[in-house]
Amino acid sequence: PGEKLFVDYAGQTVPITDPMTGEMRLAAIFVAVLGASNYTYSEATWSQSLPDWIGSHARTFEHLGGVTALVVPDNLKSGVTTACYYEPELNATYRDLATHYGTAVLPARPRRPKDKAKAEAGVLLVERWVLARLRHQRFFSLSELNHSIAELMSWLNQRPFKKLPGCRQSAFVELDRPALLPLPVTRYEFAEWKVVRVGIDYHVELVGHYYSVPYRFAREQVDSRLTASTVELFHRGTRIASHVRNDSRGRHSTVDAHMAPAHQAVQGWNAPRLLDWAGRIGPHAQGVVQSLLHQRRHPQQACRACLGILRLGKAYGDDRLEAACERAIAIGATSYSSLKSILKNGLDKQRVSAPAQTHLPLEHANVRGPGYYH
Numbered sequence: 001p002g003e004k005l006f007v008d009y010a011g012q013t014v015p016i017t018d019p020m021t022g023e024m025r026l027a028a029i030f031v032a033v034l035g036a037s038n039y040t041y042s043e044a045t046w047s048q049s050l051p052d053w054i055g056s057h058a059r060t061f062e063h064l065g066g067v068t069a070l071v072v073p074d075n076l077k078s079g080v081t082t083a084c085y086y087e088p089e090l091n092a093t094y095r096d097l098a099t100h101y102g103t104a105v106l107p108a109r110p111r112r113p114k115d116k117a118k119a120e121a122g123v124l125l126v127e128r129w130v131l132a133r134l135r136h137q138r139f140f141s142l143s144e145l146n147h148s149i150a151e152l153m154s155w156l157n158q159r160p161f162k163k164l165p166g167c168r169q170s171a172f173v174e175l176d177r178p179a180l181l182p183l184p185v186t187r188y189e190f191a192e193w194k195v196v197r198v199g200i201d202y203h204v205e206l207v208g209h210y211y212s213v214p215y216r217f218a219r220e221q222v223d224s225r226l227t228a229s230t231v232e233l234f235h236r237g238t239r240i241a242s243h244v245r246n247d248s249r250g251r252h253s254t255v256d257a258h259m260a261p262a263h264q265a266v267q268g269w270n271a272p273r274l275l276d277w278a279g280r281i282g283p284h285a286q287g288v289v290q291s292l293l294h295q296r297r298h299p300q301q302a303c304r305a306c307l308g309i310l311r312l313g314k315a316y317g318d319d320r321l322e323a324a325c326e327r328a329i330a331i332g333a334t335s336y337s338s339l340k341s342i343l344k345n346g347l348d349k350q351r352v353s354a355p356a357q358t359h360l361p362l363e364h365a366n367v368r369g370p371g372y373y374h
Contacts (some may be wrong), residue, residue: 202218
């Protein structure tokens with residue numbers, strides 16, 4: 001008792017009509033059967049996709065008030081990545097769900113009908129006694145359909161056995177319920193797992209946002225776990241980073257401790273401080289800094305480049321740096337390496353052939369304002 005929960009989807013679907021548009025959509029029917037009592041739970045979901053598959057398991061455990069030691073699914077693609085007789089490979093999210101609830105997943109073996117006989121019997125029962133009774137009803141929402149299914153399932157589980165005393169409900173109370181494992185304090189939060197490679201800047205990209213890991217993992221392959229609220233990153237099973245989820249595309253979430261020591265020295269610098277320093281050197285230096293703050297994708301990149309340029313004034317003097325910035329703007333080459341080359345080769349001492357702008361043009365779809373760096 002309380003050992004196994006058999007899960008599967010019914011072959012039949014139920015149409016649901018959108019009351020606003022009249023469009024019809026088919027709902028999938030999830031079925032779960034307890035091994036000892038044959039107590040059956042069923043619900044409708046919009047699909048057999050991974051989020052719906054995981055959600056149905058969580059709601060089944062909550063309905064039962066506990067968790068079985070084993071869950072036995074058919075080799076559905078949502079739950080089982082690779083069907084294998086000896087060692088089936090589970091989807092990472094399904095494995096994560098099992099860990100959260102303290103259960104184990106043992107998929108039915110391929111070409112072994114007896115392994116899934118309970119689930120198939122439960123599906124047949126639901127199709128015959130529930131779906132058949134609902135076939136002439138018209139539903140306008142998933143919740144409306146699930147309310148009808150719940151009423152019929154309650155009746156079905158209390159329907160007397162033909163050859164045994166009692167019913168599925170009484171057998172559940174007597175056999176399975178006392179043996180179930182307790183529910184965890186919180187419901188499982190759906191998590192999507194993905195294998196990603198860390199960039200050279202020790203950030204990984206997930207749904208358009210960039211999250212940092214310790215710099216020593218640059219270029220390494222890591223596992224990411226993404227929920228609605230958090231992002232976790234694992235290297236060979238060990239968690240190396242955790243972030244609050246951020247859906248701002250193209251932006252970065254960076255933990256200071258993840259940065260290389262040389263990069264940490266850049267921290268504390270922001271757009272106003274850099275622009276103030278550049279303004280004290282001259283309008284062309286300030287124009288170069290303003291340009292870089294708008295053009296670079298990541299604040300860390302922009303601040304580092306600006307610091308490098310402004311520190312050239314310590315080696316060559318602020319007057320020469322201002323002249324070099326004037327030439328750099330005139331030729332459209334304002335990178336750190338360009339300015340260093342101008343100063344190294346004394347080109348800042350040569351007259352600029354055309355009147356220089358003090359700012360590069362900033363009208364471009366991809367540029368950012370200084371406020372991005374605060």
